[in-house]
Amino acid sequence: MAKKTKPRCGSLAYSPRQRASRVVPKIKKRGDKNLGIFPLGFAGYKVGMAQIMATDITPHSPTNKINVAIPCTIIATPPLKIFGIRFYHKPYIHLMPYTEVISEKSDKDLSRVIHLSKNNNAEAVSKKFEEIEKNKDEIKEVKLLCCTNPRLLNIKKKPDILEIPIGGDINTQINFAKENFGKEINVDNTFKENTLIAVSGVTKGKGWQGAVKRWGIITQGRKVTGKRRHSPINPVTPRHTSWRAPQGGQVGYHMRTETNRILLKISKDNITPKGGFLNFGVLNDTKYVIVKGSVPGPAKRIIGLSFNPYKIETKEKYELKELIV
Numbered sequence: 001m002a003k004k005t006k007p008r009c010g011s012l013a014y015s016p017r018q019r020a021s022r023v024v025p026k027i028k029k030r031g032d033k034n035l036g037i038f039p040l041g042f043a044g045y046k047v048g049m050a051q052i053m054a055t056d057i058t059p060h061s062p063t064n065k066i067n068v069a070i071p072c073t074i075i076a077t078p079p080l081k082i083f084g085i086r087f088y089h090k091p092y093i094h095l096m097p098y099t100e101v102i103s104e105k106s107d108k109d110l111s112r113v114i115h116l117s118k119n120n121n122a123e124a125v126s127k128k129f130e131e132i133e134k135n136k137d138e139i140k141e142v143k144l145l146c147c148t149n150p151r152l153l154n155i156k157k158k159p160d161i162l163e164i165p166i167g168g169d170i171n172t173q174i175n176f177a178k179e180n181f182g183k184e185i186n187v188d189n190t191f192k193e194n195t196l197i198a199v200s201g202v203t204k205g206k207g208w209q210g211a212v213k214r215w216g217i218i219t220q221g222r223k224v225t226g227k228r229r230h231s232p233i234n235p236v237t238p239r240h241t242s243w244r245a246p247q248g249g250q251v252g253y254h255m256r257t258e259t260n261r262i263l264l265k266i267s268k269d270n271i272t273p274k275g276g277f278l279n280f281g282v283l284n285d286t287k288y289v290i291v292k293g294s295v296p297g298p299a300k301r302i303i304g305l306s307f308n309p310y311k312i313e314t315k316e317k318y319e320l321k322e323l324i325v
Contacts, residue, residue, distance in 0.1 A: 008246040009216035015243060017214075020255040025200035025304030029165050037168040037176050041306040042187050043148055044077035044289065045155065046201070048277045048299055050325045052264065052290065054318040061316075070318065072264060073295040074271070075199075075303050077187040078152045078286045083110060084145035085177045086163060089138045098139060101128045103182040110147055112158045129178065142166055142173040146185070148302070152286050155300050162304070187287055187305075188266050194317065196308035198259045201297040205253030215246035262292040262314050273325045290323075 027041030052070045056063040083106050089098040104120050132139065144166065147159040166173040191197060211217055234241040241247075268287050276282045279299040295303055 006216070006218040010214070010246075012244060014254070017254065018250055019205070019253045020202045022255075023202050024160050024162050024302055025202075025255065025257075027162060027164050027200075027304055027306050030198060030307045030309040035167045035307065035312075037166070037172045039144060039146075039164045039185055039190050040167050041164045041304065042077060042185075042190050043080065043146070043160065043162055044075040044187070044303050044305065045148075045150065045153060046295055046297055046299055046301050046303050047074040047076050047280050047283055047288065049073050049294065050290075050323055052318075052320055053322040053324065054320045057317045057319050058315060067321070068318075069324075070264070070292055071294070073291045073293065074277075074283075074288055075291060075295065075305070076153055076283055076286055076288045077305075078149045079184040079186050080146040080148060080164075081107060081184050082144050082177075082180055082182060083107070083147055085181060086143045086145055087132060087139045088141040088143070090140045095141055098135075099128065099132070100145065101125055101132075101181070102145075105182055107147070107149075107159070109149075109151060109157055109159050113147070113161055132174070136170075136174070139170060139174070142170065142177050144177060144180075152284060154281060154284065160302050187289060191263055191266065191289070191305065193263060193266055194314060195263050195312050196259075196310075196314050197261050197263050197291070198257055198306045198308050199261050199291065199295050200255065200257040200304040200306070201295060201301060203252050203254050203256055203296045204298050206251035208248065209251040210248045211246045214248060214251050217246050256296045258293075258296065259308055259310065261295075261308075262316060263289055264292055264318065265290040265320060271323055271325060277325070 029040055050072055052072050053067060054070055056066055056068050058064060084100055084102040086100040087098045088095040090096070102120055104122055104125055106116055110116065143163040145161065146164050147161050150156045150159060166176055168176070212219065233245045233247070266287065266289050268285065272283045277299070289305070297303065
């Protein structure tokens, strides 16, 4: 006999399922803290999905020395501009912003996002660094203020701003931030091929949906009459609807992080098909990364790349043959 009821399918740990407050993901320190003295994350824009024909060279694999088709995602990663440095101190329990330094040579598109002070010059920047040297003992962490360059991809003009942490101790963090202040960083300065990374992004928005699509429940047939026909979804007592009861609401446009994604390739070769990528266009002469599997979000949406929280080395190894777009 078939079941006449079906419980909800969906984790309550993500409740409340509401729209993400921001599109730009946060880059967090993940994995080993002693990875090296370099930025511990990057950001790019999703291009689309493709397939890679590769030979599986993983030892003891069922498909060892066999050609396999791997679904992958292409993420365009134009260079990030370090336009500022933010210093944090710890007055009580949590880290709080102590001060920040903004470069006097900022891109013109940056003014579309934040207000750039006209009094910011080389003298003001040097004074800020002198104050930081005097109060170095109070600083607990340093992060880079970076902005993307979507104009190189011809998808929009307004850049996205994000904070990227730095590896190493506090002295090496300050020295690295000073040396690269106002410069550009590339994705190959942070990540290497055949490593595990974590990708973060906002999923595709579906709008308001009912309980059937949102929680996977079923509705009773047309011949089921009388049984709970006029009954509400809440009990008599307590006289309120539980948040655990499946109800309609927002579906999609949630911030999600997916771990254990293999970074297959970092390249600059031209892979744009005839007519361009669907909903993206032409991938210009910029670097891109190819990640195994899917990535949350539609095309042109910003994707955050960070180190895997558990392990970085992967046992899976492939010899890439051909990219099928």
